[in-house]
Amino acid sequence: MFPIIFVSLGPGEAELITLKGLKALQNADCIFCPETPARDGRLLSRAADIMLQLDIPADHIYRFSLPMSKQRMDALNAYDQVYAAALSLHHAGKRVAIVAEGDTGFYSSIHYIYEKLQAGGTPVEQIAGIPAFIAAGARGGLHIASQEERLTVIPGITTADEIEQLIQSRSTVVIMKLSQCTDEVHRCIRLHPEYDYHYFENVGTPQEKYICDTRQIEALHFPYFSLIIIRHNSF
CATH class of the missing domain: 3.40.1010.10 (Tetrapyrrole methylase, N-terminal domain)
Structure with a gap:
């Protein structure tokens, strides 16, 4: 059978x-x-x-x-x-x-x-299939993690403080289900403009967006099919 x-x-x-x-x-x-x-x-x-x-x-x-x-x-x-x-x-x-x-x-x-x-x-x-954040990284030409770098993938139930802690521990952060934490991501951008933010929406569709300008990201209300990759620019 x-x-x-x-x-x-x-x-x-x-x-x-x-x-x-x-x-x-x-x-x-x-x-x-x-x-x-x-x-x-x-x-x-x-x-x-x-x-x-x-x-x-x-x-x-x-x-x-x-x-x-x-x-x-x-x-x-x-x-x-x-x-x-x-x-x-x-x-x-x-x-x-x-x-x-x-x-x-x-x-x-x-x-x-x-x-x-x-x-x-x-x-x-x-x-097995390709997760959205892997496809997003390819779209943005990003090397999401290299050599001994850490990568942390979390759902949208998070805070700016948690994001800060993860970045300070030298981990690249991927946030899935981003619509659940719009305000906290905006707050993180205001607190830490020195981080690199890579925002993706509707990856792999005609409606796809890739934005790395923090001013534009801060003005967005994140839809369901969105994610963000955050790195410290000194990594």
Whole structure:
């Protein structure tokens, strides 16, 4: 029986998926793919857009609504429904894939389904992908960490004080889920204009932005698909 495969799509640009991930999608009978409601009521799916660019048949893509809310219960309920549907198709002998942007094992809530399947004895496989901050570094021509430099990746639940402590410990800092700490990053810029700030938004999409001018960054309200790389310029 085929394992249920969790395929990492990469940060947004269709060509940044791995060959192994692409082959898994091409061989799949059904692919579960999240979509989220926009403010105007439309249902959007960057993951589906990536797969359609890769010529994955639209009728192989099973979209499911994933609420974008800090209330985790709604998302977990959606994942439980995907779990049940994927398991049923798997028992019917179908090749099942479940996708996520970036890497499915790196700040990806869809890993909840993987763990639930694994706990129940269902064979699963996880295919690695390119995290957004690695793609961002390449876009900006950055050497994110060299030789014995340290790199710390944190979610957006942080403060200017924590960022300062990490930088002073000679670590480059990557902040994911940046929309959660807009004010603290702005405060850090005011306190430490001597740091290097590299801001990225919608990496790998037509809406991509890369800004390293602190005055421009300080004027921004960070959207969901954004991250920042902060370094001390003496490193």
